[in-house]
Amino acid sequence: MIELKNVLVKAKDRLILDVPGLRFERGKRYGIIGENGSGKTTLLRVLMGTVRTTQGSIEGLILDHKVGYVPQSPYAFSFSVLRNVSMTLEDEPLRESLALNALEKVGLGSLLHSRGSTLSGGEKQRLGLARVLAVPKEVLLLDEPTSATDIRGTDIVEGLLQEWFENSRGLLIFTTHAPAQALRMADEIIFLEDGRVIETGSPQDLFNHPQEAETKAFLSHWVI
Amino acid sequence: MDLINSIFELLFGSDPELRQIIAVTLRMSLFSTLFSSLLGIPAGVLLGANDFRGKRVLSRLVNTLLGLPPVVAGLIVLLLLSRSGPLGSFRLLYTVEAMVIAQVLLITPFITAMTANLVGVNAKAINETLTGVGIRGAKRLKYFLLDYRVPFISIILAGFGRSIAEVGAVQMVGGNVQFKTRVMTTAIMMQTNMGRFEFAIALGMILLLISFLVNSVVNRIQKAASDD
Secondary structure, three states: OEEEEEEEEEEOOEEEEEEEEEEEOOOOEEEEEOOOOOOHHHHHHHHHOOOOOOEEEEEOOOOOOOEEEEOOOOOOOOOEHHHHHHOOOOOOOOHHHHHHHHHHHOOOHHHOOOEHHHOOHHHHHHHHHHHHHOOOOOEEEEEOOOOOOOHHHHHHHHHHHHHHHHHHOOEEEEEOOOHHHHHHHOOEEEEEEOOEEEEEEOHHHHHHOOOOHHHHHHHOOOOO | OHHHHHHHHHHHOOOHHHHHHHHHHHHHHHHHHHHHHHHHHHHHHHHHHOOOOOHHHHHHHHHHHHOOOHHHHHHHHHHHHOOOOOOHHHOOOOOHHHHHHHHHHHHHHHHHHHHHHHHHOOHHHHHHHHHHOOOOHHHHHHHHHHHOHHHHHHHHHHHHHHHHHOOHHHHHHHOOOOOOOOOHHHHHHHHHHOOOHHHHHHHHHHHHHHHHHHHHHHHHHHHHHHHO
16 A cells, blocks of 8 residues: 655645645556646656655655556657667566567557657557566556557557556556546546645546535536 | 868878877877766766756856866966976876866866756656656666767767867967977967968868868768667
């Protein structure tokens, strides 16, 4: 279990994130929703340690090779697609074959020798996923993993994440702006607004019976 | 026609001095570019790729050093290496080594600033991506160096261009000693002062030719690196 306690993130006196308490349990999938600037990405970055908290603590998360994080726009190095994945598997003896396998799974098998920097946004997102899924992970943090993918790409990503979850029973935390994806992929939804957790619950409960006025107002823009 | 004759006579004639000048020029420029790159590129990556307290001050300092006049760099090295200076015991003044030191002082800030500006553009995305796969801290340097290997070659080449064209600092610490520290630029200046303009222009043409040849070789290396 990962627990955020009294986490506060401020930038020049502007509140970015204010989470008095939030728990993530292994064996569950969490979808974080909210408007742009609501703190979704910051929450993931706090978990990854790339954003420093002004106060508070995160317990239960050891940032080792079993935790994978894919930012919304993963960087593609100026090497071949294959090397883009294999080069990050520093300590793996079978890095080439692991990379090859991961790239086949995300549907980039035909682009192995293309330069990473020439990939489209959606292909870069799949490349990012291939990097983290090349070796077993227990925790996956994904920032809008399909925001740039086409329908086929979205299907591939969601299918892979489903397969990963069923095999690992790990912890998946992802942000999304797609209501259908939240319904399909999450066991629990966390709704953020202005850096605060407004409401949490199962997708069915939250989408059908939102309790808070802010949640209702936000969901009124969603076509579910 | 006289100019072309002068160039050919200089290059292929019996006078050994020009070949000596070219050799000293290349030795000085290659070593000063090498040392400046070894210092400047990692320093630039560290500066451009990381957020730390004092980064702005350090960036300003590096940018200020970009405007360091060559004669001031020469003066600093002259004072350091003169007999009464702190490094006087090494007896390096009026040697090629002294010229290399002065040029490293001039070129390193240039390479550092260019590198920092280059890697700064994508630093956040690269850092975040590497963190996501568990690569943290100093290990990241390798990825920046590999990813920017092609533009780094351009920066190194620009540093070489600065080095080979520089005159003020090398004149001060090298002394333009015949068969020892005379390089193309100091030789051109001397010939101009002596009123031998044709000879000076011929030397200038040869300097350009050397730059062209070095550029051609580096472009081939750059192409090979980008095809990797």
